[in-house]
Amino acid sequence: xxxxxxxxxxxxxxxxxxxxxxxxxxxxxxxxxxxxxxxxxxxxxxxxxxxxxxxxxxxxxxxxxxxxxxxxxxxxxxxxxxxxxxxxxxxxxxxxxxxxxxxxxxxxxxxxxxxxxxxxxxxxxxxxxxxxxxxxxxxxxxxxxxxxxxxxxxxxxxxxxxxxxxxxxxxxxxxxxxxxxxxxxxxxxxxxxxxxxxxxxxxxxxxxxxxxxxxxxx
Amino acid sequence: xxxxxxxxxxxxxxxxxxxxxxxxxxxxxxxxxxxxxxxxxxxxxxxxxxxxxxxxxxxxxxxxxxxxxxxxxxxxxxxxxxxxxxxxxxxxxxxxxxxxxxxxxxxxxxxxxxxxxxxxxxxxxxxxxxxxxxxxxxxxxxxxxxxxxxxxxxxxxxxxxxxxxxxxxxxxxxxxxxxxxxxxxxxxxxxxxxxxxxxxxxxxxxxxxxxxxxxxxxxxxxxxxxxxxxxxxxxxxxx
Numbered sequence: 001x002x003x004x005x006x007x008x009x010x011x012x013x014x015x016x017x018x019x020x021x022x023x024x025x026x027x028x029x030x031x032x033x034x035x036x037x038x039x040x041x042x043x044x045x046x047x048x049x050x051x052x053x054x055x056x057x058x059x060x061x062x063x064x065x066x067x068x069x070x071x072x073x074x075x076x077x078x079x080x081x082x083x084x085x086x087x088x089x090x091x092x093x094x095x096x097x098x099x100x101x102x103x104x105x106x107x108x109x110x111x112x113x114x115x116x117x118x119x120x121x122x123x124x125x126x127x128x129x130x131x132x133x134x135x136x137x138x139x140x141x142x143x144x145x146x147x148x149x150x151x152x153x154x155x156x157x158x159x160x161x162x163x164x165x166x167x168x169x170x171x172x173x174x175x176x177x178x179x180x181x182x183x184x185x186x187x188x189x190x191x192x193x194x195x196x197x198x199x200x201x202x203x204x205x206x207x208x209x210x211x212x213x214x215x216x217x218x
Numbered sequence: 219x220x221x222x223x224x225x226x227x228x229x230x231x232x233x234x235x236x237x238x239x240x241x242x243x244x245x246x247x248x249x250x251x252x253x254x255x256x257x258x259x260x261x262x263x264x265x266x267x268x269x270x271x272x273x274x275x276x277x278x279x280x281x282x283x284x285x286x287x288x289x290x291x292x293x294x295x296x297x298x299x300x301x302x303x304x305x306x307x308x309x310x311x312x313x314x315x316x317x318x319x320x321x322x323x324x325x326x327x328x329x330x331x332x333x334x335x336x337x338x339x340x341x342x343x344x345x346x347x348x349x350x351x352x353x354x355x356x357x358x359x360x361x362x363x364x365x366x367x368x369x370x371x372x373x374x375x376x377x378x379x380x381x382x383x384x385x386x387x388x389x390x391x392x393x394x395x396x397x398x399x400x401x402x403x404x405x406x407x408x409x410x411x412x413x414x415x416x417x418x419x420x421x422x423x424x425x426x427x428x429x430x431x432x433x434x435x436x437x438x439x440x441x442x443x444x445x446x447x448x449x450x451x452x453x454x455x456x457x
Contacts, residue, residue: 068271069313069360073407078311078374089355091316104374108281108311110272115294119277119445132292148266149356151292163370167307169281 008082012099012183014040014217021216027209028198030134032142033216034059035186040098040217042183043157043194047210049174051159051197053111053131055152056086056094059189062146064090068107068153078163080105080155086184089152094190099183102176106156108169111135112199121201134195142191156197157182159204171202222422230416233343233402235350237262240453241427243301244391244399246419248365251385253417254406255364256314256340258348259289259297262396265353267293271310271360277441281370283308283362286434288442289391295449296442297397299435302390305383309363312376314340315407324414337414343402351398364389366406378408392426392435394449 016022019042025031027050035041043052058064070087072078080086082100085093113132117125132151139146158176163169198209223242228234230253238244246255261267270292275281277290285303288296320339329336344358365383368376393399405416429436429446436443 063355067313067360069311072376073312076376076408078370078376089358091318108272108275110270110276113273113292113294115448116270116273116276116290116292117294118448119273119290119294119441123444123447153270153272153360163281163374165369165371167280167282167369169275169279171276 009101009103010082010099011101012042014042014183016215019215019217023214024211025194025196025214026211027196028129029196030138031194031214032138032191034189034191035216036189037186040183040185041192042181042215044179044181044213044215045102045158045176046178046213048178048180049158049176049206050210050212051199051204052157052212053195053197054155054157055135055193057191058088058094059191062144062150064088065150065152066094066155071107078108080107086155093187095184095186097182097184099181102158102180102182104160104175105182106159106161107153108163109156109159109161109171111154111195112197117201125201128200129198131195131197131199135193138193156204171204173203174206220425222424224421224423226421227418228403228421229418230403231338231414233347234421235347235398235400236423237396237398238393238423239396240393242393243424243426244393245302245422245424246364246389248305248383248387249385249418249420251383251387251417252381253383253403253419254366254409255401255403255419256344256361257364257399257401258344258359258361260351260353260357260398260400261291261297262398265351265357265398267291268357268359269297269362275310277445278439282310282367286438288394288435288445289362290445294445295452296394296445298391298393299429299433300389301392301435302388305365305387305389307367307382308389309366309368309406311360312363312368312407313360314344315404316341319407320414327414338404340402340404343404344400347400363406368408376408378406378410392429394428394446
């Protein structure tokens with residue numbers, strides 16, 4: 001395939017040996033963790049073409065959360081990459097992407113759900129594990145009365161959802177590769193919730209969900 | 219056209235909300251051209267079920283709306299179908315203006331100096347109307363901007379197309395569920411008109427019934443038909 005335009009690849013100088021947190025998140029699992037202002041989060045697509053569905057909340061006030069529309073509006077661009085400021089629903093930058101070896105990331109595609117699988121693919125897909133169930137487990141386990149209302153539109157790191165000038169939208173083969181990573185520095189104390197996507201019905205995970213690695217540096 | 223159940227003109231920069239029953243149609247007319255209607259839909263019974271931008275786009279393989287496309291909920295169901303549309307392109311990805319954006323772009327015009335000609339922003343309007351239905355910040359999700367066209371370049375750059383909606387442009391939504399409709403007529407967030415001059419919008423609610431399975435909104439995508447079947451089942455199980 002032709003490479004997508006406007007790739008702004010940037011490698012990180014950070015050494016995994018000095019990370020304060022380093023975890024493997026298996027395919028279909030979730031990860032939820034606080035990231036303090038100034039800390040850096042890296043998500044690694046270990047085997048390539050794996051979508052990491054990600055949400056952020058202000059750790060002090062969960063009603064302030066990642067906003068896909070405010071993020072696209074602030075940069076007047078659909079795709080996330082190096083330099084993108086991940087904006088909150090209150091118009092503040094929560095994090096900034098500081099390194100990226102994939103090239104572009106999606107925030108239009110949302111998260112799969114068992115209900116939307118029945119709409120998108122077939123009624124009999126209702127039993128398949130889906131990101132929004134992982135998100136629901138994440139927010140309800142975190143407590144504070146969080147629930148379904150607290151699931152805004154998310155980021156899909158490593159996922160490729162190109163939009164054509166005519167307004168068409170497709171789920172294309174991933175542009176990610178084994179070992180590709182994206183790194184972002186927190187500007188506020190945030191809580192990150194990741195669903196390592198279990199979707200088997202479209203090419204977002206190359207039909208084979210695989211693990212990701214998540215690291216945090218001071 | 220049947221007699222409207224409601225007939226109302228909203229000035230630019232105004233807000234409105236209502237519960238509209240299944241099958242009824244909300245008809246919006248851009249009176250002077252260049253208006254913007256920021257709109258969200260919620261299932262009236264379970265209000266945590268709401269318009270979902272990604273499912274609407276993924277379900278129909280588009281990044282904008284036009285007739286006969288549908289507005290999908292986050293639960294695999296349809297909230298509304300577009301049954302009339304003379305503008306042909308409605309933005310789904312730019313969200314809404316905030317008080318800070320309006321202040322930065324247009325300056326400040328307060329109630330004290332301008333009475334009801336004060337400047338309003340879409341986020342404040344959404345939150346005011348949402349509060350009347352027991353909803354708030356947690357429920358404010360990416361909205362549709364009717365009458366506004368925003369295109370994406372090859373590299374993803376977003377551009378609003380000026381002069382898109384003509385005077386008299388119409389869009390009509392048939393409710394596929396009992397919906398709380400929350401809308402405002404504040405300027406589109408990418409509107410670069412230097413002065414604050416949002417246009418008035420005429421609202422009508424018309425009587426109607428749910429569609430047949432060969433309806434154009436359901437026939438255009440198998441996803442829409444399955445979404446409608448999910449919606450139908452949801453009502454069958456209740457009645």
